[in-house]
Amino acid sequence: MNYAVLLTHWKDSLKLFHRATFSLYLLGCLNTIKLATPCILRYFWWAFVALTVLHIGNAPRINGTLPNFGTNISILLHIILLFAYVTSMRPSIEQKDSDYYLAYLPRSIWAVALTYLLLGPYLLPLATLVLLFFFDTNQTINDYRVSLQRTGKALFYLLPAVIILALGTTALNICWYKLAYTLDAYIPGIFIPLLAIIHMINCASLTVFYIRMKHNYFHLIFE
Numbered sequence: 658m659n660y661a662v663l664l665t666h667w668k669d670s671l672k673l674f675h676r677a678t679f680s681l682y683l684l685g686c687l688n689t690i691k692l693a694t695p696c697i698l699r700y701f702w703w704a705f706v707a708l709t710v711l712h713i714g715n716a717p718r719i720n721g722t723l724p725n726f727g728t729n730i731s732i733l734l735h736i737i738l739l740f741a742y743v744t745s746m747r748p749s750i751e752q753k754d755s756d757y758y759l760a761y762l763p764r765s766i767w768a769v770a771l772t773y774l775l776l777g778p779y780l781l782p783l784a785t786l787v788l789l790f791f792f793d794t795n796q797t798i799n800d801y802r803v804s805l806q807r808t809g810k811a812l813f814y815l816l817p818a819v820i821i822l823a824l825g826t827t828a829l830n831i832c833w834y835k836l837a838y839t840l841d842a843y844i845p846g847i848f849i850p851l852l853a854i855i856h857m858i859n860c861a862s863l864t865v866f867y868i869r870m871k872h873n874y875f876h877l878i879f880e
Contacts, residue, residue, distance in 0.1 A: 748864070771801075
């Protein structure tokens, strides 16, 4: 390992936070959300409705050796929505219609579920990055392993930028979740749309970061 080269990559990663570059980054995030939101709402509105019903109605619990039924359904819906966020926001020239989602669902939902279960809801930004790599492959088991390796490379070679983005995202998420829980006490069910907004912001941020990696660090991370 050439540490001088590594330090050069670390220093270069901080260019993301130059005023002009970061402004373009934020505009890219907003544009990604703008383009993806109609698709997400059109094809996955039912998942948001189901989560809201579960949240408001406190789905019945099954005690004993069986897991909580409501919790299982909620996890499944979150996995479906993670699939929706990534497939809707990922850079692609494919038309994002029903055929697009149906084509990707059977060959990739297992990877979405595995990533969600491995990393958990508190590391969804990292899960999003893994899946962005994965969806740019043929979606095989070996490709999933490669996607994990590429995620590790991205975290290693762009560490300073990753740390700053992670700290900023964490602070934003904590404040947003507190706001959502507070408002939900007064407006039951508002927690779910607010949760969707912060998840879309997180996914859009990682998508733009991913695009920047492909353009600027392809030889470093993808080869």
